[in-house]
Amino acid sequence: MLLASTYNxxxxxxxxxxxYLGLGAITILVGVILFALKVDGLSxxxxxxxxxxxxxxxxxxxxNGNLVAFIILQMLxxxxxxxxxxxxxxxxxxxxxxxxxxxxxxxxxxxxxxLLSKFIAGGVYTLCMIIWLGLMSVLIGRVLFGQGDLMVxxxxxxxxxxxxxxxxxxxGGFAVAYLALLTVSTLSICLSxxxxxxxxxxxxxxxxxxxxxxxxxxxxxxxxxIRPYLFTTHMAAWRSYFEVPLPTAQITKSIFILLGHQxxxxxxxxxxxxxxxxxx
Amino acid sequence: MIPPSIRVLFLLFFLPFCTFAxxxxxxxxxxxxxxxxxxDYSVQVRIQSQIPLINIFPVNGTVYYKQxxxxxxxxxxxxxxxxxxxxxxxQLLSKKERYSAISTKTEQVNDVPLQVVNxxxxxxxxxxxxxxxxxxxxxxxxIKSQTTTRSSGTITANYQYGKQQAxxxxxxxxxxxxxxxxxxxxxxxxxxxxxxxxxxxxPKTGKITLTFTNYQINKGIDDKxxxx
Numbered sequence: 001m002l003l004a005s006t007y008n009x010x011x012x013x014x015x016x017x018x019x020y021l022g023l024g025a026i027t028i029l030v031g032v033i034l035f036a037l038k039v040d041g042l043s044x045x046x047x048x049x050x051x052x053x054x055x056x057x058x059x060x061x062x063x064n065g066n067l068v069a070f071i072i073l074q075m076l077x078x079x080x081x082x083x084x085x086x087x088x089x090x091x092x093x094x095x096x097x098x099x100x101x102x103x104x105x106x107x108x109x110x111x112x113x114x115l116l117s118k119f120i121a122g123g124v125y126t127l128c129m130i131i132w133l134g135l136m137s138v139l140i141g142r143v144l145f146g147q148g149d150l151m152v153x154x155x156x157x158x159x160x161x162x163x164x165x166x167x168x169x170x171x172g173g174f175a176v177a178y179l180a181l182l183t184v185s186t187l188s189i190c191l192s193x194x195x196x197x198x199x200x201x202x203x204x205x206x207x208x209x210x211x212x213x214x215x216x217x218x219x220x221x222x223x224x225x226i227r228p229y230l231f232t233t234h235m236a237a238w239r240s241y242f243e244v245p246l247p248t249a250q251i252t253k254s255i256f257i258l259l260g261h262q263x264x265x266x267x268x269x270x271x272x273x274x275x276x277x278x279x280x
Numbered sequence: 281m282i283p284p285s286i287r288v289l290f291l292l293f294f295l296p297f298c299t300f301a302x303x304x305x306x307x308x309x310x311x312x313x314x315x316x317x318x319x320d321y322s323v324q325v326r327i328q329s330q331i332p333l334i335n336i337f338p339v340n341g342t343v344y345y346k347q348x349x350x351x352x353x354x355x356x357x358x359x360x361x362x363x364x365x366x367x368x369x370x371q372l373l374s375k376k377e378r379y380s381a382i383s384t385k386t387e388q389v390n391d392v393p394l395q396v397v398n399x400x401x402x403x404x405x406x407x408x409x410x411x412x413x414x415x416x417x418x419x420x421x422x423i424k425s426q427t428t429t430r431s432s433g434t435i436t437a438n439y440q441y442g443k444q445q446a447x448x449x450x451x452x453x454x455x456x457x458x459x460x461x462x463x464x465x466x467x468x469x470x471x472x473x474x475x476x477x478x479x480x481x482x483p484k485t486g487k488i489t490l491t492f493t494n495y496q497i498n499k500g501i502d503d504k505x506x507x508x
């Protein structure tokens with residue numbers, strides 16, 4: 001029954017025009033970034049390497065598909081939560097507003113299962129988004145810019161990864177990025193259980209992400225205690241896959257914190273949804 | 281009219297400098313002649329870089345060189361090399377008019393007496409300011425060089441020879457370079473996942489080791505190779 005309900009929920013998502021906004025936005029944004037990098041990518045790279053190039057020269061294809069994919073992922077991972085929340089924030093509240101939730105809950109399926117099917121459908125939609133982003137950035141990037149070693153800039157300096165050591169890092173990075181976006185999806189569905197209009201959960205989700213990100217970046221000692229537990233802190237955990245040596249403990253911690261958020265948010269949503277008055 | 285005794289004193293004072301200058305010129309001319317035997321070469325290279333703020337694995341590639349200044353490394357992947365040092369010396373030594381050689385002293389390195397020669401480029405407006413060579417005069421080999429340029433600072437190279445010692449091509453070349461100026465652009469490297477990281481004291485010099493194998497000398501190299 002859960003599977004049938006999930007299928008039903010996913011069909012409802014695909015029937016909404018706004019669901020394609022995210023995919024369309026990713027396509028256009030990636031297209032614009034690819035064009036910009038093709039036209040003036042080398043000068044963008046030199047901005048990073050200038051201080052090194054006073055003494056050193058970098059030989060080889062620096063601006064390759066792997067670097068392009070990394071740049072795209074870094075640029076877009078900030079914006080994709082909005083595109084995810086745009087669809088998932090509406091899954092419960094939209095039906096509550098239209099009254100469709102009353103008909104849905106007359107079916108021989110528990111409220112918990114109905115809600116879980118929405119979470120799963122939201123998760124599948126988020127997965128589609130991240131796969132599309134991966135295809136657009138990694139595959140199209142490699143087709144347009146070719147293969148090559150990946151030069152990554154992090155707070156410790158430049159890391160140059162061998163071409164044959166990159167694909168698994170992207171798989172791991174995308175998996176962690178998916179977990180982060182799934183947390184956003186879970187948050188927006190949870191908030192959706194508390195209201196009966198579509199805009200509220202979407203805007204609140206974004207407001208929470210902005211607030212937590214600001215708390216995360218402010219160098220204030222008071223926030224040091226809470227910063228490690230904010231899910232936004234771990235939204236950049238995908239980058240850890242591109243460090244040498246691989247910070248396994250840090251990645252595992254991020255995964256557990258993101259999963260912990262999801263469990264808590266799903267639990268809150270189930271409790272709220274099971275006690276929700278749908279008659280008025 | 282200068283008295284004869286003063287003339288003798290004058291000669292005695294300046295003679296050693298003239299001899300040194302002549303020695304240095306002869307020594308460098310010998311080196312130059314040795315280097316000129318190599319019209320072109322290609323060689324397999326393994327590049328190992330130990331540079332602060334840069335984490336890179338060793339890279340394999342092929343070096344192509346053709347007189348006087350054609351030089352290219354084709355590596356599988358990204359390789360990091362010193363900006364100066366490969367062709368500067370060959371270019372400088374290619375014509376006598378390009379430098380003035382001054383012998384300064386003799387230094388004992390690994391129980392081998394090395395003649396220290398300073399090469400001053402005659403072109404005062406060029407990037408190259410000074411080249412200092414440590415030469416094994418018994419074998420006519422450069423054991424160490426120090427190149428100072430306006431743009432890149434000072435780069436030191438240590439040469440180790442093997443099979444190609446007779447024509448002055450090294451098997452191992454170790455560059456030591458100044459990396460004090462290296463900076464990470466903060467705005468680009470911001471990682472909210474890593475805050476309050478204590479800044480580690482970085483070494484002020486970096487090292488790039490090139491290990492050469494399988495020299496192909498004077499076999500002819502197509503100019504197309506040097507075009508990107």
